[in-house]
Amino acid sequence: MKKNEKQYPLIANVKLDEIxxxxxxxxxxxxxxxxxxxxILKTKAWCRGCCYVDAFAGAGMHISKTTREMVPGSPLNALLVEPRFDRIVxxxxxxxxxxxxxxxxxSDERVEIMPGDCNEVLLDKVAPSLTYSSYWRGLCVLDPYGIHGxxxxxxxxxxxxxxxxxxIFLNFPLMDINRNTLRSRLANxxxxxxxxxxxxxGGDDxxxxxxxxxxxxxxxxxxxxxxxxxxxxKRLKTVAGFEFVPEPILMRNSKGGPLYFLYFASHQSVAQRVVLDIFKKHRKMT
Ligand SMILES: C[S@@+](CC[C@H](N)C(=O)[O-])C[C@H]1O[C@@H](n2cnc3c(N)ncnc32)[C@H](O)[C@@H]1O
Incomplete structure (x- = not known):
């Protein structure tokens, strides 16, 4: 290894993210x-099942920058949710x-692992099983690193x-966008x-x-x-058509620099109420 070259933690030769x-x-x-x-959904007699979709799932495990310990990523997090999801994509x-x-x-029988670009996989393999008449309901996490690739x-x-x-929960990669696209002069x-x-x-407005x-x-x-x-x-409401979109939470790095906005969007008012409470609690820490 060269001097100053960063050494990444590995499991089974896979480079883990330090978070x-x-x-x-x-x-x-x-x-x-x-x-x-x-x-909430498990109390509804009409609901045939709850599906969790992690569209940018990651490696499943990270290393904490703070403690240097392993931290389960969003997919493992979903496996532990109680009451349990019926299907985990x-x-x-x-x-x-x-x-x-x-x-x-x-090894968990609820899990389906799908390789590929989530823009295609969601449309071809996931959306058809989550139609309104399926009586399934889903929670989808959209957590990209940035807007490239x-x-x-x-x-x-x-x-x-x-x-x-x-x-949906959606990571709006503010730092990447500010650094590369929203330059002080657009020509740059x-x-x-x-x-x-x-x-x-979804446009250039x-x-x-x-x-x-x-x-x-x-x-x-x-x-x-x-x-x-x-x-x-506003776009998530008026253009995408989600009825309930609370103000996002701004995630900052340890120096206070803005990293990303975490948005939530739903068609259910009860969902927004729950998220507002959760955001309120965590806003104090970000
Ligand atoms: C920020 S990480 C996800 C972290 C994970 N959500 C967590 O909290 O544990 C982003 C992941 O998205 C994957 N990725 C990037 N572009 C993708 C795409 N178009 N479709 C699916 N996965 C993609 C990358 O390989 C990377 O593993």
């Missing part, structure tokens, strides 16, 4: 909501992570909303970064929201994170 306290808080929020979700693009997920979670597409968010059976962003954000946002033309016709940034957050919240 900060903000990711541990995210996992705690998911767990709290998932328990309320299954608890884990999707990841990375073949090695898929193999590790099989080792960590594959094969990122989450707006059309996928819209397809989930159209089902009317699925609640690469075309590829603008295209990537358009696909995530963010340009009018966040930029103003100066005397020479250059687009200068005038919008801030709060403006972006409330515009995306």
């Amino acid at each position: 900060g306290i903000w990711s541990e808080i995210k996992i705690a929020i998911l767990r709290e909501y998932a328990c309320a979700f299954t608890k 884990l999707i990841d693009l990375d073949a090695e992570r898929i193999e590790l997920l099989k080792t960590l979670c594959g 094969k990122p989450l597409r707006w059309r996928t968010i819209k397809q989930l909303a159209d089902l009317r059976t699925v609640d 962003a690469d075309d590829a970064d603008v295209v990537a954000f358009n696909a995530f946002w 963010w340009i009018d929201l966040m930029y103003q033309s100066d005397l020479f016709g250059d687009l200068d940034k005038i919008g801030n994170n709060e403006k972006l957050a409330s515009a995306f919240q």
Whole structure:
């Protein structure tokens, strides 16, 4: 190993992510909501089953930057939820992570591990089993690293909303977007970064929201994170069609730098009430 080269923790030769306290808080929020979700739905005689979908599942295990201990990721978190999910779908693009997920979670008969791009897998293999008339209900976690590679597409968010059976948690990768696309002068962003954000946002109306033309016709940034957050919240309601979208929680790094917004969206008012309570508790820590 070269001097200063970072050594990553491995399980079965798979590189694990080192996660900060903000990711541990995210996992705690998911767990709290998932328990309320299954608890409420298990009282409904019409409900045939509760499905958990982790569209960016990850390796299943992380290392805590704070304690250096192993931390179960969102897929293992879902296995432990009580009352239990009836079906757990884990999707990841990375073949090695898929193999590790099989080792960590594959023996549970509720688990289905699906390799591939979640934008396609959700549409082809998951959505058809979660139609309104299926009487199944789902909780889908959309937790990308950023908007590059094969990122989450707006059309996928819209397809989930159209089902009317699925609640979502969505990581809006603010740091990546601010660093690469929302530059102080838009001309300084690469075309590829603008295209990537358009696909995530579902259009280019963010340009009018966040930029103003100066005397020479250059687009200068005038919008801030709060403006972006409330515009995306509104989009999830009015364009995607989720009826209930509370204000997102802003996750910050240990130096207070903004990392991402965690959004929740649902068609059920009770779901929003539960999440508002959970966000309120955790907002104090972020
Ligand atoms: C932030 S990690 C997920 C962490 C996980 N949700 C947790 O809390 O334990 C993002 C994962 O998404 C995967 N990924 C990236 N693009 C993807 C795509 N288009 N479809 C499915 N998985 C993808 C990466 O391989 C990575 O494992």
